[in-house]
Amino acid sequence: MRELSTSVITDHIEEMCIRANNILPPDVAACIRKSREEEPWPAAKDTLDKLLINMDIAETQSMPLCQDTGMTCVFLEIGQDLHITGGDLYEAVHEGVRRGYSKGFLRKSVVGDPLNRKNTGDNTPALIHADIVPGDKLAVTVAPKGFGSENMSRLIMLPPSGGVQGVTDFVIDTVRQAGPNPCPPIVVGVGIGGSFDRVALLAKQALMRPLNRPHPDPYYRELEQTLLTRINELGIGPQGFGGKTTALGVSIETYPTHIAGLPVAVNISCHVTRHVQEVL
Amino acid sequence: MDIKITTPFTEEAARSLRAGDAVLISGTVYTARDAAHARLVALLEEGKPLPVELRDGIIYYVGPTPEKPGQVIGSAGPTTSYRMDAYTPQLIALGLRGMIGKGKRSPQVVESMKEHGAVYFGAIGGAAAFTAKTITQAEVVCYEDLGAEAIRKLTVKDFPATVIIDSTGGNLYESGVDSYLASVR
Numbered sequence A: 001m002r003e004l005s006t007s008v009i010t011d012h013i014e015e016m017c018i019r020a021n022n023i024l025p026p027d028v029a030a031c032i033r034k035s036r037e038e039e040p041w042p043a044a045k046d047t048l049d050k051l052l053i054n055m056d057i058a059e060t061q062s063m064p065l066c067q068d069t070g071m072t073c074v075f076l077e078i079g080q081d082l083h084i085t086g087g088d089l090y091e092a093v094h095e096g097v098r099r100g101y102s103k104g105f106l107r108k109s110v111v112g113d114p115l116n117r118k119n120t121g122d123n124t125p126a127l128i129h130a131d132i133v134p135g136d137k138l139a140v141t142v143a144p145k146g147f148g149s150e151n152m153s154r155l156i157m158l159p160p161s162g163g164v165q166g167v168t169d170f171v172i173d174t175v176r177q178a179g180p181n182p183c184p185p186i187v188v189g190v191g192i193g194g195s196f197d198r199v200a201l202l203a204k205q206a207l208m209r210p211l212n213r214p215h216p217d218p219y220y221r222e223l224e225q226t227l228l229t230r231i232n233e234l235g236i237g238p239q240g241f242g243g244k245t246t247a248l249g250v251s252i253e254t255y256p257t258h259i260a261g262l263p264v265a266v267n268i269s270c271h272v273t274r275h276v277q278e279v280l
Numbered sequence B: 001m002d003i004k005i006t007t008p009f010t011e012e013a014a015r016s017l018r019a020g021d022a023v024l025i026s027g028t029v030y031t032a033r034d035a036a037h038a039r040l041v042a043l044l045e046e047g048k049p050l051p052v053e054l055r056d057g058i059i060y061y062v063g064p065t066p067e068k069p070g071q072v073i074g075s076a077g078p079t080t081s082y083r084m085d086a087y088t089p090q091l092i093a094l095g096l097r098g099m100i101g102k103g104k105r106s107p108q109v110v111e112s113m114k115e116h117g118a119v120y121f122g123a124i125g126g127a128a129a130f131t132a133k134t135i136t137q138a139e140v141v142c143y144e145d146l147g148a149e150a151i152r153k154l155t156v157k158d159f160p161a162t163v164i165i166d167s168t169g170g171n172l173y174e175s176g177v178d179s180y181l182a183s184v185r
Helices: A006-022 A026-038 A042-060 A089-103 A160-178 A196-206 A218-231 B011-015 B034-045 B088-093 B107-116 B128-132 B144-149 B172-184
Strands: A002-005 A071-079 A082-085 A127-133 A138-145 A154-158 A186-194 A247-257 A262-269 A276-279 B003-006 B022-031 B058-060 B098-101 B119-122 B135-142 B151-165
Touching: A002 A006, A006 A082, A006 A089, A006 A138, A006 A276, A026 A042, A026 A247, A042 B128, A071 A082, A071 A089, A089 A127, A154 A160, A154 A196, A160 A186, A160 A218, A160 A262, A186 A196, A186 A218, A196 A247, A196 A262, A218 A247, B022 B098, B034 B088, B034 B144, B088 B107, B107 B119, B151 B172
Parallel strands: A002 A082, A071 A127, A186 A247, B003 B022, B022 B058, B058 B098, B098 B119
Antiparallel strands: A071 A138, A138 A276, A154 A262, A186 A262, B022 B151, B119 B151, B135 B151
């Protein structure tokens, strides 16, 4: 059985936290550039130009793109034939976050208790989602998530009669209500199906999908495109100052659900939609 | 053409600005987020003096990343402003003249801005490395225990911002979207 030491996992997560916060994924960067070229509204073009300058400064000077370096979402896909050695896997993840946020001069944005609100001082704990998958590898995704956009996310348990129209209306309404708050241009992750808990995770997982990779099912690919078009007809624009570029992309993830339900979750992410993946 | 704003930011200067104006702010601004606002307003409610002078002042809603050796400040873009709405009217009544943030404000905040002559500026959310370059000095003045949320005194030079809500209630989030939509109809 293949072995992987927790110390290797910690080292990788440390580096991934820093890289994710300083360098935008190529698909998101390309999408901002393309939107800049296609944006007809001068003020919006100007705002998008500033985002491009910011990306350049952050990368060349190793500075975080955004001061909200997020709560650290870590997705683990653990091969069932992999033996992890050397201690507690989750603690290895937290330690990687702890080191990355210290060494990378990233902001510590986590409070240890939601009501008593004392900062933990090291950005831990991470939000860990682990799945067991075939194989003997460990796929790690590190996705720092800012809360300007997280706070604008919503979930609804629609009746099945709501159908695709109900889903569409909820997504558009969520984006309209969010307006300028989540730092548009946004990326919209939509979860449909499953249960109350699962649908929120689906929406988060949708945000991990590269913007240049549409849904494999033509039905959902078309729905993603329809939602993106509708969102960009709202006129909110970059930063909410007006313009075409309200969203860079819409990604949908689905799961089977109960005969009585149609859960829908919309997880909004800002233009600094960060994630890096490595397979160990 | 960008309008130059310097601190102290007078009521006259504030009342002359209109939503959509591009400005460059120079002088002193104080940082404060949720936790610092809660403490400031708690002091007011106890009738105690504030640790910073807010009359004709500007507050920037920001919690920067830690500065590296040799840096004045880390990345420093705006946080979402509505979380400060519950506290803001009391600070505006004291003479707070400008706020820099991003996102919508409550009707109560806008009413208070109209009454006392204050302006809400937007900096570009998420362009935090870009914005940090206009901050020339930074020092923690109080609430150091809050870390990123401590109140800092910043010296800024040509800090780029846009008037989002002016002292007449004009709102770029409405007028900007309306103008764009009218242009594509």
